Amino acid sequence: MSVTETCFVSHLEGAIDGARLEPQRIHTLHEGRPIWVRYDLDSIRHAVTKNDLVGRPPNIWRYKELLPVFDMSKLVSFGEGMSPLLNSPRLGTSLGIEDLWIKDESQLPTGSFKSRGMAMAVTMANHFGITSVALPTAGNAGGAAAAYAARAGMTCHVFMPEDTPMINQYEAMAYGANAYRVNGLINDCGRIVNEGKEIKGWFDLSTLKEPYRIEGKKTMGLELAEQFDWQLPDAIFYPTGGGTGLIGMWKAFQELKTLGWLESDKLPRMYSVQSSGCAPIVEAFDNDEKHATPYSNAHSIASGIRVPAAVGDFMILDAVRQSGGKAIRVEESRIGEWMRLGMSREGISICPETGACIGAVEACLENGTVSETDRVVIYNTGAAQKYAEALACEMPSIDKDLPIDWSSI
Ligand SMILES: *Cc1c(COP(=O)(O)O)cnc(C)c1O
Numbered sequence: 422m423s424v425t426e427t428c429f430v431s432h433l434e435g436a437i438d439g440a441r442l443e444p445q446r447i448h449t450l451h452e453g454r455p456i457w458v459r460y461d462l463d464s465i466r467h468a469v470t471k472n473d474l475v476g477r478p479p480n481i482w483r484y485k486e487l488l489p490v491f492d493m494s495k496l497v498s499f500g501e502g503m504s505p506l507l508n509s510p511r512l513g514t515s516l517g518i519e520d521l522w523i524k525d526e527s528q529l530p531t532g533s534f535k536s537r538g539m540a541m542a543v544t545m546a547n548h549f550g551i552t553s554v555a556l557p558t559a560g561n562a563g564g565a566a567a568a569y570a571a572r573a574g575m576t577c578h579v580f581m582p583e584d585t586p587m588i589n590q591y592e593a594m595a596y597g598a599n600a601y602r603v604n605g606l607i608n609d610c611g612r613i614v615n616e617g618k619e620i621k622g623w624f625d626l627s628t629l630k631e632p633y634r635i636e637g638k639k640t641m642g643l644e645l646a647e648q649f650d651w652q653l654p655d656a657i658f659y660p661t662g663g664g665t666g667l668i669g670m671w672k673a674f675q676e677l678k679t680l681g682w683l684e685s686d687k688l689p690r691m692y693s694v695q696s697s698g699c700a701p702i703v704e705a706f707d708n709d710e711k712h713a714t715p716y717s718n719a720h721s722i723a724s725g726i727r728v729p730a731a732v733g734d735f736m737i738l739d740a741v742r743q744s745g746g747k748a749i750r751v752e753e754s755r756i757g758e759w760m761r762l763g764m765s766r767e768g769i770s771i772c773p774e775t776g777a778c779i780g781a782v783e784a785c786l787e788n789g790t791v792s793e794t795d796r797v798v799i800y801n802t803g804a805a806q807k808y809a810e811a812l813a814c815e816m817p818s819i820d821k822d823l824p825i826d827w828s829s830i
Pocket of ligand 1: 533535560561562628660661662663664665666667725726772774775802803804
């Protein structure tokens with residue numbers, strides 16, 4: 422059956438200069454910077470209401486009018502999305518926040534929210550007839566890309582620095598990618614992918630280097646609005662690497678506001694969280710700069726936010742500033758402690774990146790940036806079990822050997 426959906430994409434737009442670009446062709450970067458997807462929001466307003474969403478399946482495609490879905494038969498999907506929004510009263514009490522929520526992305530396919538972006542990017546690659554994709558990664562993106570490529574029958578090439586978490590290395594390989602460990606840093610991996618584009622014709626799925634991963638990650642914001650009955654919270658804490666999720670959510674909120682779907686025009690303050698081991702966005706924010714300076718000697722157990730240079734740096738900074746939020750650096754050596762605090766209080770599988778966010782909420786409450794009555798949402802972007810090395814290093818040792826001394830229990 423050939424199904425032609427109504428797609429509401431009006432055009433694409435260079436983020437650095439506002440140039441209007443044609444939608445129906447393959448795009449990468451424009452002037453070396455990312456590209457926005459723009460919609461005809463007036464037509465969407467007439468075509469669909471938020472009540473129309475109610476009966477749709479609980480996955481990202483329920484928002485298809487707000488996504489670049491040209492052909493539903495080309496979807497590459499595991500049914501990702503509608504992650505639970507969990508109230509977190511015990512962690513809230515520990516931190517001193519009365520109305521704390523965790524949006525739990527650890528339950529998505531491949532154990533992280535990377536699946537949202539990859540579902541959309543690989544769907545679009547499939548739409549354009551691309552058969553071979555590649556990317557550099559030091560974390561969850563490689564596994565997600567490999568899984569979606571497998572589902573689409575594409576070839577996938579993944580290049581990872583040697584310090585990439587073990588599980589990320591093996592999952593990429595197990596999902597059938599040509600996975601390579603590179604003796605170098607993430608930018609060396611990026612260089613290899615660039616060469617492969619020229620020599621082998623690979624399509625580059627790197628963060629923000631094609632226009633559609635943002636759109637997939639935007640669904641985190643659309644879901645949050647729907648789950649809170651179209652009333653957005655006061656503050657969102659988001660662990661920031663390349664920034665796709667933060668940029669995407671802020672875009673979602675603007676689109677919902679323009680559509681008139683929100684109960685109130687007040688948008689959340691966006692807090693971009695990084696580790697003291699790698700905080701380029703925080704430095705640029707503190708110094709009032711438009712772009713970030715590449716961070717040297719970047720290190721963090723939170724591999725998803727160990728991104729020394731982000732091609733969309735100005736888009737992250739714009740979103741944070743427009744929202745009245747901040748970029749916040751937390752102490753790398755305490756990430757494991759915060760991760761365990763979240764896991765033990767709420768039973769949620771918290772990744773190190775989100776551990777950093779828990780630390781940021783604590784700091785913001787202490788210095789008055791956030792008040793105890795604010796409705797605060799933390800994004801748990803991935804599952805703890807993907808970080809075997811971090812767990813082994815950061816958790817207390819398990820030393821209660823048998824035979825049990827009952828008096829110690
Ligand atoms: C990739 C990743 C991040 C950072 O995501 P961006 O949206 O690119 O900033 C945060 N947490 C986890 C677990 C990740 O895999």
